Amino acid sequence: MKEEIISFISQVFAKTGKKKAVIGVSGGIDSAVVLALVTNSLSKDSVIPVLMPFAKQEMQDAVKICTWNGFTPDLVIEKNIEPIVEAASLVLGGNQDQVRQGNLMARARMMVLFDTAKKHDALVAGTENKSENILGYFTRFGDSASDLEPIAHLYKTQVRQLAIELGLPSRFLEKQPSAGLWQGQSDEQEFGFSYQDADQLLMKMENEASKLGCSFKNAIEKHLEQNQMSETERKILQRVKQNWFKQEVPYKIN
Numbered sequence: 001m002k003e004e005i006i007s008f009i010s011q012v013f014a015k016t017g018k019k020k021a022v023i024g025v026s027g028g029i030d031s032a033v034v035l036a037l038v039t040n041s042l043s044k045d046s047v048i049p050v051l052m053p054f055a056k057q058e059m060q061d062a063v064k065i066c067t068w069n070g071f072t073p074d075l076v077i078e079k080n081i082e083p084i085v086e087a088a089s090l091v092l093g094g095n096q097d098q099v100r101q102g103n104l105m106a107r108a109r110m111m112v113l114f115d116t117a118k119k120h121d122a123l124v125a126g127t128e129n130k131s132e133n134i135l136g137y138f139t140r141f142g143d144s145a146s147d148l149e150p151i152a153h154l155y156k157t158q159v160r161q162l163a164i165e166l167g168l169p170s171r172f173l174e175k176q177p178s179a180g181l182w183q184g185q186s187d188e189q190e191f192g193f194s195y196q197d198a199d200q201l202l203m204k205m206e207n208e209a210s211k212l213g214c215s216f217k218n219a220i221e222k223h224l225e226q227n228q229m230s231e232t233e234r235k236i237l238q239r240v241k242q243n244w245f246k247q248e249v250p251y252k253i254n
Contacts, residue, residue: 009041020122027061106142123147131156136243
């Protein structure tokens, strides 16, 4: 798994002629894994880790994984996105709810990453995984924006397996998944189900779609028509269905 992704990263940079990569490091397992993969592929001197706290957001784990990969403080960029988010919020009328505020934060981070990439003639390495993508748990033109996605083909539970293969510190295997959008925010708390449950079901749906010779979306719709499923299964599949438009937009005239 590791060698295949490292080879993929090398091929992308050879194809594009770019020499440097920019990556937003949050302190979560996804960005930790991507940072390790990109550093293994390109070497430390060609990677620019960017920390983007909001206000007084704790970044201890982000610093820890940068240090673990051999980055000294002078090689790590830190940009607090609070002024960007506050300015955008003011222009938009203020009083955003948590979700809108979170979207502004995700898009502010991408502004910082792509501007940094422009400055250094680099590519932005994304940190999205397959579970988040299928569940629609991403901000369009925010955390889904990138130039290459090293782990987008892996479910969250597979990313964890890869973290073990890479020998990442145990802290990154133990901490609760979070997009860091507000105090105490947790992915699984928002979902109402675990990544473990979601991944098992989504893998099953992929196999079912293959057997039936239909699309993944149709397999989910057929499954939802059945009455014999747990409340957790129904919740997972309904979330996928409700967010499927994110896989299809922008709608165009062919």
